[in-house]
Each structure stands twice: as structure tokens, then as C-alpha cells.
Amino acid sequence: MVGIKDSESISYADAKELARSKDVSVRAALAEREDLAGELLYFLAEDDDPEVRRAVAANAAAPRQTDLLLARDQNEIVRGGLAGKIANLAPGLSSEESNKIRAQTFEALETLARDQITQVRALLSEALKDVVDAPSDVIKLLANDIEIAVSGPVLEFSPVLSDADLVEIIEKGPARGGVAAIARREKVSENLADAIIDSDDIEGIADLLGNTSAQMREEALDELIDRSRDIELWQAPLVARPTLPNGAAERMAGFLASNLLDALRERGDLDHKTLDAVSGIIHGRIGGRGEAMNKAVAAGFDFLKVDPPLETATRLLDAGRLTTNVTLKALRAGDHAFVFAAIIVLSDVNLHVARKIFIEKSPAGIVALIGKAKLPAEMIVMTQQKMGRIAPTEIIHPREDGAFPMSDKDIDWQIEFYADMAERA
Numbered sequence: 300m301v302g303i304k305d306s307e308s309i310s311y312a313d314a315k316e317l318a319r320s321k322d323v324s325v326r327a328a329l330a331e332r333e334d335l336a337g338e339l340l341y342f343l344a345e346d347d348d349p350e351v352r353r354a355v356a357a358n359a360a361a362p363r364q365t366d367l368l369l370a371r372d373q374n375e376i377v378r379g380g381l382a383g384k385i386a387n388l389a390p391g392l393s394s395e396e397s398n399k400i401r402a403q404t405f406e407a408l409e410t411l412a413r414d415q416i417t418q419v420r421a422l423l424s425e426a427l428k429d430v431v432d433a434p435s436d437v438i439k440l441l442a443n444d445i446e447i448a449v450s451g452p453v454l455e456f457s458p459v460l461s462d463a464d465l466v467e468i469i470e471k472g473p474a475r476g477g478v479a480a481i482a483r484r485e486k487v488s489e490n491l492a493d494a495i496i497d498s499d500d501i502e503g504i505a506d507l508l509g510n511t512s513a514q515m516r517e518e519a520l521d522e523l524i525d526r527s528r529d530i531e532l533w534q535a536p537l538v539a540r541p542t543l544p545n546g547a548a549e550r551m552a553g554f555l556a557s558n559l560l561d562a563l564r565e566r567g568d569l570d571h572k573t574l575d576a577v578s579g580i581i582h583g584r585i586g587g588r589g590e591a592m593n594k595a596v597a598a599g600f601d602f603l604k605v606d607p608p609l610e611t612a613t614r615l616l617d618a619g620r621l622t623t624n625v626t627l628k629a630l631r632a633g634d635h636a637f638v639f640a641a642i643i644v645l646s647d648v649n650l651h652v653a654r655k656i657f658i659e660k661s662p663a664g665i666v667a668l669i670g671k672a673k674l675p676a677e678m679i680v681m682t683q684q685k686m687g688r689i690a691p692t693e694i695i696h697p698r699e700d701g702a703f704p705m706s707d708k709d710i711d712w713q714i715e716f717y718a719d720m721a722e723r724a
Contacts, residue, residue: 337360349376357383366385462491551563556605652714660688667705679695
């Protein structure tokens, strides 16, 4: 009801009468007014219709006493609307506010932080993630949440969490993706970096290496460089690190995935002696592969000419860490050899069959591999473009609703077709 909501003024008597209207839209429009008397807003906060209560929950002028009432509302939409509002109001509670009002607001925040609906807790976390004076107890509740959609925003951004808090969370074991969220923080101290590394979280360490603001001890970085021989996900961020320990570039040149060698050689911080050594190692690795290999590398198909890191991908899968996020990050980083291995391991498709699909540059075959691996539809275009070198006019896209564009039956047919082709080859 635009007239009720937007009219310049309304008398108390008229507002009181409208608050008892049988028309839900009238009561809801009234509940949105910020000039309504507090007792009328409290009255509407107990309305039978959730749309009216939602309007009160989102109304910044509603008395703080309504917050605690609505934080326990049975309707998740009402609680979600309240989460966004009082999270924004919480930083404005000055010392001049009454202790009772401040306590009521913080109690409402804590109630929402314990809400059974993930979306409500996630809304609260998103709203509080960068609030400097957000209640510490509430932030810690959210940071320890079992759902990464809730814990992630505060773990990555909240200034309320100290290094000691974050180290404790890492040691206790956060939600999957929690270590990675901490590793992406704007400032990561050496002590916090040590805790991330000690967690042995592959994805978290990859994000730590990719965080140029993270401080890391040289010994720790040296150890990660050596381990990256078997963990391809770390190689791209290592090559992009602002500085590397002495001798690191030469060691990395001996085992980096082919698509990262040029990036290593082009680093601006290598002196002439180091650059010559790196170039010599690279030349020794690729110089004898022949003209066919050079053409393949130039065309972007180097991942088909090297042994994919299947053992690494299998270990990650067995440890429950070969996730969509890990695979997607590797694809974005250009680590095609690792992505290829991940697809093979996740799909349980024979290496020769998978290789045949990419050699044939088959859009349908590539999409079928992604589908067999149970990877999301959002990966299919990027995989066809970056790894398959498929022409734009031939690329298969997800359906308009974002769903996967191929049925299980069609996926199996494509895989069987290329299995037969590989067998005849």
C-alpha cells in the first residue's frame, strides 16, 4: 500500500486503526513506516501474518525490544530480515545507549547466530564480517559454525578475530574451506601462516601461497616448494610469489608443469646467473621432445603430452580434498595437467579415453567427461575454451537455468563412443 507507506504523516489514531485492519497489505505497509509509534510497531511484531512481522523486522525504527522477540520468530524470512537490520545497527550502539537496550540487541544477534536455518546465520555473518566493533562472542560463534557459508565471511574478513582466535579455530578444525578463508585474509602473520601450513590443508595452503600480503618464514616457503613437486595446485601461486628463496627458481624449473615454465622464466627478480640456470634446465626438459611436442605446446595442448599427476589427484580424492573448488582454482590458474588428472580420477574414465576426447577436440566429449566427474556446469565452458581450444561457435553451454546440458544417458554414450575409438586406434 504505497499511500500508507509513503504518506508524509499519519495520526496516532489512524495508525492504531490501520494496525487492526483485516487487510494484510495495509498492516504490512504500516509496519514499514519509520515514524510509527514504538508500541504500534511492537504490536505489529506479534501479527499473525509473517509478511507484517518481516516488515517490522526490517524497520530500523522498531524498538530494540522487538528484535529479541523476532529473533525467535518461527518464520525464517522474518528472522533473515532481522539479521540484516540489527547487524547494521549493532556498530551504532554507543556507550550512551542504555545497557539494557545494548544487551537486548546483542542477545538478539547471538540468538540469530545460533539459528537452525543456515541462510539466516549466513546473512548475519555477511552483515557483520567487516564490522570493527561487532560483539566478539557472536563473531566467534559464527567463525566456528559447521557451515562454510556461515563461517567463511567472518574467517576471511572480520577484524574482531585475533591471530590467537584464528590459530585456535585452525587447530580445532573449521568447516571445510575454513582454513582457505583464513589464508585469504588481508594480512596473515608468520605465526598464522605456520598454523595454516601445519594444518596440511592443500587448498588452504594454495590460497596462502596466492596471498601476496601473507608473511611466511623462508624455511616454511622452502619446504612448500619441495612439496609442490607432488602437489601441482601449489605450483602456480608459488611462481607468482613476490619473492622466492635463493635457489628456489632453479629447483622449481626441474619439475614445474610445462605451462608454468615460461612464467617462471619471466619473473623480474631473477638475476642473470639464475635466469641462465633456469633457462638451461627448461631447455634440457623440453628441448628433446621433438617438433610434434613443440607444436603441441604452442597450441596449448602440453597437458596431453606429459604424464598427468594421477597419484596426486588420487591422494587428494582419498583424503576428501579433491573438491570442486580445488579443481576450479587449478583451471583458473592454468594448471591443466592437474585438472586433467582430477577429471580422470573423479570420472573413473581410462586415461587413453580422456586423452582421445581432448585430442579429437570434441565439445560433447569434454562436457561428458565433466558430467561423469560430477563437476559443476559452470566449469564446462571454461574447460572447452582453455583446455579443449574449442571454437566459440561450437562451445556447449549450460542450460538457461544453469543446469547441466547433458543427461546421464548421453554422458555414458559419449564416453563409450570414445572408448571404442581409443580401442581401435
